[in-house]
Amino acid sequence: MKFYSTSSKNIQVSFEEAVWQGMAADGGLFVPETIDQLPENFWRNFFQKSFHQISFEVASHFLKGALPDDDLKKIIYQALVFDAPLVKVESTIFALELFHGPTLAFKDFGARFLAAVLGYQTARKQEEITILVATSGDTGSAVAHGFFNLPGIQVVVLYPSGKVSESQEKQFTTLGGNVTALEVEGTFDDCQRLVKQAFGDGEIKRKRILTSANSINIARLLPQMFYYFRAFQQLPQGTSQPVVISVPSGNFGNLTAGLWAKKMGLPVDRFVAATNINDVVPEYLRTQIFKSIDSKTTISNAMDVGDPSNFTRMMALYSRDHAALTKDVSGYKFTDEETVKAIREVYRAFNYIMDPHGAVGYLGLKKYLTSSNFSSIGIFLETAHPAKFKETVEKSIATSIQLPEPLLKLMSKEKKTICIKNDFMELKEYLLNSD
Numbered sequence: 001m002k003f004y005s006t007s008s009k010n011i012q013v014s015f016e017e018a019v020w021q022g023m024a025a026d027g028g029l030f031v032p033e034t035i036d037q038l039p040e041n042f043w044r045n046f047f048q049k050s051f052h053q054i055s056f057e058v059a060s061h062f063l064k065g066a067l068p069d070d071d072l073k074k075i076i077y078q079a080l081v082f083d084a085p086l087v088k089v090e091s092t093i094f095a096l097e098l099f100h101g102p103t104l105a106f107k108d109f110g111a112r113f114l115a116a117v118l119g120y121q122t123a124r125k126q127e128e129i130t131i132l133v134a135t136s137g138d139t140g141s142a143v144a145h146g147f148f149n150l151p152g153i154q155v156v157v158l159y160p161s162g163k164v165s166e167s168q169e170k171q172f173t174t175l176g177g178n179v180t181a182l183e184v185e186g187t188f189d190d191c192q193r194l195v196k197q198a199f200g201d202g203e204i205k206r207k208r209i210l211t212s213a214n215s216i217n218i219a220r221l222l223p224q225m226f227y228y229f230r231a232f233q234q235l236p237q238g239t240s241q242p243v244v245i246s247v248p249s250g251n252f253g254n255l256t257a258g259l260w261a262k263k264m265g266l267p268v269d270r271f272v273a274a275t276n277i278n279d280v281v282p283e284y285l286r287t288q289i290f291k292s293i294d295s296k297t298t299i300s301n302a303m304d305v306g307d308p309s310n311f312t313r314m315m316a317l318y319s320r321d322h323a324a325l326t327k328d329v330s331g332y333k334f335t336d337e338e339t340v341k342a343i344r345e346v347y348r349a350f351n352y353i354m355d356p357h358g359a360v361g362y363l364g365l366k367k368y369l370t371s372s373n374f375s376s377i378g379i380f381l382e383t384a385h386p387a388k389f390k391e392t393v394e395k396s397i398a399t400s401i402q403l404p405e406p407l408l409k410l411m412s413k414e415k416k417t418i419c420i421k422n423d424f425m426e427l428k429e430y431l432l433n434s435d
């Protein structure tokens with residue numbers, strides 16, 4: 001099975017190479033050559049299979065032998081150590097809770113799977129690698145936890161001093177071990193620039209093998225297919241109505257994984273691309289014109305993306321056919337006011353607490369269901385634990401919420417960082433002189 005670059009079909013690499021490179025040399029993203037329907041026997045006993053078993057069968061079919069079965073199984077068992085429960089919110093509306101991992105957001109699925117794949121590759125190659133990642137908060141914590149204590153892997157997280165929330169900061173500055181946090185006197189963009197410079201520096205490259213754990217890596221996307229299947233397993237027995245899934249979106253990785261799952265035969269009637277006011281994709285669906293924007297700040301800040309990276313993968317999947325895409329996907333955008341109102345109303349009416357991202361997904365689902373003539377079952381993805389956005393959520397529902405156990409434990413731990421100036425030489429010195 002080959003993976004090709006969305007910028008040029010001539011660039012074709014193996015799965016392992018695609019994971020190693022992250023992004024194709026021409027700036028495109030790797031996508032599979034073909035995605036085939038799962039065989040009949042996948043669906044036989046579907047409801048009796050474990051989450052691990054389903055995930056293994058989906059991954060194995062998707063990768064078509066790129067990894068030996070036994071190794072793939074080990075990777076899945078190592079990565080998937082928490083479930084994705086489907087929780088009833090209203091009579092025909094369910095939340096797929098993706099926040100039961102160590103950093104309480106769905107990015108744990110991708111980060112842990114990527115870590116397991118890279119760990120497997122470095123063990124076989126007998127190499128040491130350094131994961132270098134810039135973060136504005138969530139990516140750093142998911143990556144740091146995913147790679148924590150893996151042999152042969154060093155993790156270096158750069159983050160802007162004073163610009164991430166305390167609970168986010170604790171998630172990647174208290175681990176120790178193979179995780180080092182560099183606290184940069186600068187902005188997130190500065191951190192990203194420093195990382196880019198390091199990747200281009202010959203001297204650093206001679207000393208270390210640098211890899212990125214970027215969200216565009218195919219190994220972060222692949223495991224995001226698993227939980228769409230897991231959602232169907234948990235629908236009430238005998239469900240016969242069409243199923244609509246709403247995905248709160250920023251870089252559109254989650255939605256792309258869902259569309260891949262549909263292509264493999266998951267019977268999703270329609271997807272909803274739900275965004276905050278950074279609505280590049282809903283605008284494309286409406287007008288056929290893709291126009292990136294400067295991102296605007298909102299309360300669902302993990303979706304403040306003005307130039308969504310995975311859009312190119314969606315285009316590749318639908319061969320740039322707008323009509324075909326709009327047959328499967330509807331798009332809506334929502335303001336912060338609407339989001340707050342939804343959090344409040346769903347709490348009051350159904351006693352369910354949504355985070356701002358899940359709330360955008362919920363709104364998208366409602367909007368589609370109201371506009372369609374069918375009676376459907378609706379699922380929205382709840383991508384983060386509400387306590388990660390404590391302030392916004394508490395204000396919305398006028399009630400205080402508890403920090404979950406893993407976050408509480410972290411808050412009492414001491415932060416350990418190395419402070420550096422916004423100066424490439426300081427980063428370089430660190431990378432050359434530490435082991």
Ligand SMILES: *Cc1c(COP(=O)(O)O)cnc(C)c1O
Nearest residue numbers: 249250251252253254302383384
């Ligand atoms: C990253 C993130 C999103 C957006 O997911 P994409 O795959 O980038 O569309 C949504 N919600 C939360 C909580 C996130 O962290």
